[in-house]
Amino acid sequence: MIIDKKKKLVENWFKNLRDLICKEYEQIEYLKSNKKIYFRKKKWKVNNESKGGGTFSILKNGVVFEKVGVNISTVYGSFSKEYRNKIPGASKNPKFWASGISIVAHMQNPKIPAFHFNTRFIVTTKSWFGGGMDMTPAIKNEKQKKYFHKIIKRMCDLNNKSYYPIHKKNCDKYFFLPHRNEPRGDGGIFFDYFNNNNWDKDFKYIKDVGITFMKLSNSIIKKNINLKWNKKDKEKQLLKRGRYIEFNLLYDRGTKFGLNTNGNIEAIFMSLPPLAKW
């Protein structure tokens, strides 16, 4: 398949997935509040050396979601001089094309974990997928953590038995705060430079990761949606969000990539919770 067709297929998938997930989350809001709350959409364009843009969908101050952002984007151009040596296939030819979908959900109820999901397709002189999903509870829940990993493992195994152990390990390693010697949350899966010389199969995995994220976040939210919580629980959540911000601003490669490619600030920082404490 020529690369242009792959790009088109990926972009369309990210758009469809965005629509699906936004609708599901709006339904969750409706389920709980009996009010119709919708995502607000904002288009944005890059207009520096890079080109392209995206659409940032946000639902804020819901009854269930305190803030959930869904961003899809396609950006292309040339990497800056400092950046190009860090990207496979870009050192001699700095041209790139990148498309992705990214979701971060921060919940009102501190007994519902925060969710993060992202998949992307990057094209330089090489091409690869990347992405993953992970969950960050403010209050520990071992049973829930097991369930989260069980469902992900099952999906991974249906693609390739080697994926889950490797991608889970990546995730644990990546979402870690060295300065506090603590993990960001319950982990999940994380992968990058994902290219097994079988694009169709790789793309199928990417789609499975997206669908599984949608179903899993849905079911965990619904399981906890009516749990009572108090001020102390909220305090714990706000402090946990402080850690989340530390990770995202100090270490996250997605944030760095966004800032380096002149991405949209609101979209780059959508991961930041609405309210946090230290």
Add this chain to the structure above:
Amino acid sequence: MIIDKKKKLVENWFKNLRDLICKEYEQIEYLKSNKKIYFRKKKWKVNNESKGGGTFSILKNGVVFEKVGVNISTVYGSFSKEYRNKIPGASKNPKFWASGISIVAHMQNPKIPAFHFNTRFIVTTKSWFGGGMDMTPAIKNEKQKKYFHKIIKRMCDLNNKSYYPIHKKNCDKYFFLPHRNEPRGDGGIFFDYFNNNNWDKDFKYIKDVGITFMKLSNSIIKKNINLKWNKKDKEKQLLKRGRYIEFNLLYDRGTKFGLNTNGNIEAIFMSLPPLAKW
């Protein structure tokens, strides 16, 4: 003067200044609330490759101060391999000694600006002072900004007419958020690698910067201490604090220095406000 004596003098000064400022701030609390609220002190030690430690003083949930941290520390050891080439005089001999005082004050009343102050003395095979002070209001106040700069300029000019223009420019350049194309606050002064081959004169400037910070923060707090504020003002302050966090985690060299020299996390992150919004 031999370097050991200089180190001793500097360390003592930082300790005395800490005591002075903590007392002044406790008096401000008492003035407003008629309650005696004291700084809580915590000693901390570095126990990695670097040695030394410090004392972190914190006053939280006051009537005037939402959170004010005062940290003094003396840390010494060897810079890590990645870090040593970035520090003057350390590329061949990575040994260092560093002592400093650092203050960040976040206020309850959004009409009182946040204050930041720091001075330090660094010794490798070279030695120099660094530091500065700056102010970050949540609500613009041109008159106040002018006053802040006027008093600083006067102090600088008494030391050397060239200091204020250079150190003010450094500050504007340093406390800037490129991803938002906006300054962090109203600026102030900022200097590093400060060594004019006249240690006594340089040290006098360092002391003047500290005393001026104490007087200036005091007078600006007292001027605004009884101003009424509403929910909208608080909202503005919480959003401004979000920007503050972005700067400190994405760009601040002090944060990076602390993390690279295995400093105390609470002390490194004392600059982070107690509550912030995005």
